[in-house]
Amino acid sequence: MRVAVIDLGTNTFHLLIAETAGKELKILYKTNIPVKLGEGRINDNIIIPAAFERGVKCLQNFSHTIAEYQVEQVRATATSAVRSAENGQDFVNAVKEQAGITIETISGDEEAELIFQGVKLSGAITDLSLIMDIGGGSVEFILCDTEKLIWKKSYNIGAARLMQQFFKSDPINDGDKNAILFHIQNQLADLFDICEKHQPKVLIGSAGAFETFAELTIRKNNLKADINTIKTFEFNFDDYIEIAGKLLNSTHQERATMPGIIPLRVDMIVIAALITNYVLGRAKINRLRLSTFDLKMGVLASLI
Structure with a gap:
């Protein structure tokens, strides 16, 4: 069929x-x-x-x-x-x-469920994990292990929302960064309570911005990996931190000329790096993995 x-x-x-x-x-x-x-x-x-x-x-x-x-x-x-x-x-x-x-x-809950099913299909879940899907309108978080989904929630803090509301400087200045962080800190209080209780070991980024982070890492290290064909990618944590720092300190024009960033993500990748850094720090996670399978694959799984 x-x-x-x-x-x-x-x-x-x-x-x-x-x-x-x-x-x-x-x-x-x-x-x-x-x-x-x-x-x-x-x-x-x-x-x-x-x-x-x-x-x-x-x-x-x-x-x-x-x-x-x-x-x-x-x-x-x-x-x-x-x-x-x-x-x-x-x-x-x-x-x-x-x-x-x-x-x-x-609904946001249904979206989170489908993202979980997609990521599960990729084989990326090998430990107690926190899945994060950064969309333009919302961000979904799913706490899970290899067997089951433990907790999920969708938050209206997507990259397009935050960009339109807070991102006014180039490169992004401390005032804009702090406004974004203050906003998401208030939104995500229950997420960090759950993380404190369960202590996930890995943050799994579901496609989107995390594919851009991976693409930049692959190019930086001349790795033999193709985002279009791989299901998962394991980040070297120091590599990710270095790349995120570079993105946060760069101008729009500098990002626009970076090989590996698609035009749509030139500015949104700054928001994605800021949120990801904050979640990694607050949840005390130092392992990061990409799943190229996301909601689409979860929907596909539901059809078969």
Whole structure:
């Protein structure tokens, strides 16, 4: 059977088409488009007209691709940008009418569950771990071991939200950094209570920004690894800290010319580094791992 998964993220829309036979699956096609649905007014809970139009057009194109591949089953999930937008349902209705795609707007808890299933599929969970997925609208945390999910929660502190609210300097200055850290410290109090109780040994970054951190590490050390084909990547902790420091001290222009950073993440990677550093420090974790499998693979797992 051929299945398609569409993940409507706040920054990026993803399409994944796979062939399944029993529990085996083969990826036939995948793409991601920087739609930037949360552009401009995500903190006002509005999808602005230009972003609304980009989103519908992208899904019309996805619909053509799905038809070309003769897909039998489609699951499209929308997360924080659509979930929190006052005109989110209008967007869902427009996509149904103009692209023929039915969108399922999932809760933060459902999002965290699917991220866990995706990461689990990658084989990245080998110990008591804290999974972190940095989206544009929300950040999900999942505490788990190799057997089960122990605790999960979604927080509205995504990179696009924090960037629009706090990131006004170039390079980011101490005032902006402290405003972001103060904001997330207040939001994440219960996360650190859970970490204090269970003491996870590893932070697993789910795709997204963590792929950029890995790409920068691979290039820095001339490693023979390809983000597009690997399922997991183990960071040297000192390497990560050095790269995060470089990102936090760089200007927009300097980051824009760094090989390994896609245009969409040139500024958001600063927010991602800041949040990741804070979580590692507060949770007293000094092991970092990437899972290139995320929500999309969790949705795919749910279809097979």
